[in-house]
Amino acid sequence: MNRIELTRNLFIKSALKNRHPQLAVFIVMLAGYVFAILAGLIGTPVGSHNFSIVFVWIAWWAILILVAVPFFGRGWCAVCPIPLPGEWLQRGAVLHPLDKKPKWLNLRWPRALRNIWLQNIAFLLLALFSSVLLTTPTITAIVLAAMLFTAIGLSMVFERRAFCRYLCPVGGFIGLYSQTAPLELRIKDKQTCVTCDGKPCYNGASTSLSANSGYGCPWDVFPGGLTRNTYCGLCMECLRTCPHDNIAVNLRPFSADLAKPSARLDEAFKAFIMLGSAMIYAGVLLGPWGALKDAAFYVGTSAWIIYAAVFLGIIFIILPGLFSLALFLAHRPSLKACLGRSRGVGRGTGLRTFAMFSASLIPLGLMFWVAFSLSFVLTNAAYILVSLSDPLGLGWNLFGTADVAWRPIFTSLLAPAQTLALVGGLIWSARMAQKAADESKISAIPVMAYCFAATVVMLWLLL
Amino acid sequence: MIRFISLVVLFAAGLAVAFAPLPAPSIAPQARTLRIDARQFAYSPSELKVNLGDTVTVQLVSTDVVHGLYVDGYDVSVEADPGQTATLTFVADRSGSFRFRCNVTCGAMHPFMIGKITVEKNDLLFRSVGLATLAVIGVFPLSSLLVERKDRALAK
Numbered sequence: 066m067n068r069i070e071l072t073r074n075l076f077i078k079s080a081l082k083n084r085h086p087q088l089a090v091f092i093v094m095l096a097g098y099v100f101a102i103l104a105g106l107i108g109t110p111v112g113s114h115n116f117s118i119v120f121v122w123i124a125w126w127a128i129l130i131l132v133a134v135p136f137f138g139r140g141w142c143a144v145c146p147i148p149l150p151g152e153w154l155q156r157g158a159v160l161h162p163l164d165k166k167p168k169w170l171n172l173r174w175p176r177a178l179r180n181i182w183l184q185n186i187a188f189l190l191l192a193l194f195s196s197v198l199l200t201t202p203t204i205t206a207i208v209l210a211a212m213l214f215t216a217i218g219l220s221m222v223f224e225r226r227a228f229c230r231y232l233c234p235v236g237g238f239i240g241l242y243s244q245t246a247p248l249e250l251r252i253k254d255k256q257t258c259v260t261c262d263g264k265p266c267y268n269g270a271s272t273s274l275s276a277n278s279g280y281g282c283p284w285d286v287f288p289g290g291l292t293r294n295t296y297c298g299l300c301m302e303c304l305r306t307c308p309h310d311n312i313a314v315n316l317r318p319f320s321a322d323l324a325k326p327s328a329r330l331d332e333a334f335k336a337f338i339m340l341g342s343a344m345i346y347a348g349v350l351l352g353p354w355g356a357l358k359d360a361a362f363y364v365g366t367s368a369w370i371i372y373a374a375v376f377l378g379i380i381f382i383i384l385p386g387l388f389s390l391a392l393f394l395a396h397r398p399s400l401k402a403c404l405g406r407s408r409g410v411g412r413g414t415g416l417r418t419f420a421m422f423s424a425s426l427i428p429l430g431l432m433f434w435v436a437f438s439l440s441f442v443l444t445n446a447a448y449i450l451v452s453l454s455d456p457l458g459l460g461w462n463l464f465g466t467a468d469v470a471w472r473p474i475f476t477s478l479l480a481p482a483q484t485l486a487l488v489g490g491l492i493w494s495a496r497m498a499q500k501a502a503d504e505s506k507i508s509a510i511p512v513m514a515y516c517f518a519a520t521v522v523m524l525w526l527l528l
Numbered sequence: 529m530i531r532f533i534s535l536v537v538l539f540a541a542g543l544a545v546a547f548a549p550l551p552a553p554s555i556a557p558q559a560r561t562l563r564i565d566a567r568q569f570a571y572s573p574s575e576l577k578v579n580l581g582d583t584v585t586v587q588l589v590s591t592d593v594v595h596g597l598y599v600d601g602y603d604v605s606v607e608a609d610p611g612q613t614a615t616l617t618f619v620a621d622r623s624g625s626f627r628f629r630c631n632v633t634c635g636a637m638h639p640f641m642i643g644k645i646t647v648e649k650n651d652l653l654f655r656s657v658g659l660a661t662l663a664v665i666g667v668f669p670l671s672s673l674l675v676e677r678k679d680r681a682l683a684k
Contacts, residue, residue, distance in 0.1 A: 200636040355570020
């Protein structure tokens, strides 16, 4: 596949290697993050007029899901402020590594938890309370603060960015969808990594040892073995550390990582969690059914308990169950014969096939989120201007935009854009399913039918 | 070649599904008055259906706090004080399905206080499902074409 190495450009390379531009962005992000926490705690309780709600769930979310994830993969993780204070404390430094490191526990993350199940659970916990979280500034502030302090706490106990890698509810789905992005960080030559002494990209190189001083991969990834974007946080530490100039940032075709999908169940279920959540949110938040909104909002009531049970049932039983049925049908000899594949024996059955084929849902899920977010963001974007001038809802008018009247923007383009996103996602996923089916010598039709059915439901919910 | 022709035919069919004009409705337009009760954070009824060309009068009755009603695509709105009825009249001259939503901050779930009005038929939904069907069918010739191209490139 064709790739263009961006780091061949000296300006790009030096901008990425230099710690100062990244630090400048980090500081702005951290200041915004802390301000969002404060605004949530001391600002107006009216969500649509509070910086914490408007800038986190409208502005940031729009940038994340419509731009950052589809085009830059884990680009957001490269500038995310959440791990910063913990990482600075862990390293005892803000910029370059020191010879003398602070004596924190520096434990390895438990082997049994080296997967994204905790991230799945964390996302689902937030998802079940999302109606309250998205609309109540205090709750948003508490969640933001909890994430910050959890990241700090974990940095004191465990090595590297344990929070980002194993617990962050946002990082899990960014990692999943980053596989579709046209950007990657990879090594240039495998043999160079094999013969490299000390593997500074993974273990770090302090100032006294190397001119290329830097930290070992904060994401606990050996760049020499990188084949997918999922766990590479694009922090650029390996680019700084590699003594052989063997790290490249490449432009590549979309969804290149999905050519050889993962067979991990935690990642497979992440695909179902994201697909199902987008559909549920489209129905509950953007649909016309008041009873559903009440059930989702009034946490703790019997209606909410039923809502939570249905939410989890759709994600853990209905969607994977129907997908398993599709895979079962895909293995039927009659369907394979239909496609002239009766000669080959279907390879891989059971959980491995389930996990591998679920990767074909990744583009569809991403486009479901794009379509959902378009509606949510374009409808509420006017609040960004208001909140910019009056972030705490205290009657300020800093930039003269506090009195901008609410009005949805681009409403005539919304539905066609959603259709394009959903149909585009369907084509993308159907193509992925067909590739996987060709590899496994089974029929792609049932999985394509599954994707089609899910798309029709989403179209019905959004249009 | 057959695969290429199939793709062209499917593309043309897609254009027809997306843009072909539909027959005009035969039902004569009439004046309709619809009463909508608004409460935190729902309308009742929340789904309305009218015919193309109808003159629609919405009587918005707020049962708790101040609520509004803004119709996407028509860009018309009305606000009702608690216990009061406010009236909004517009001509439903665009077919399709449109969200209507509260335009007065009315509480936590205000951004999601939404209803739906369908004028004639939800054409876009039917067209979109048609496009999705053609898209799935089109993946077969598209994949074969891509594989052929890849094989040719490898052979060279």
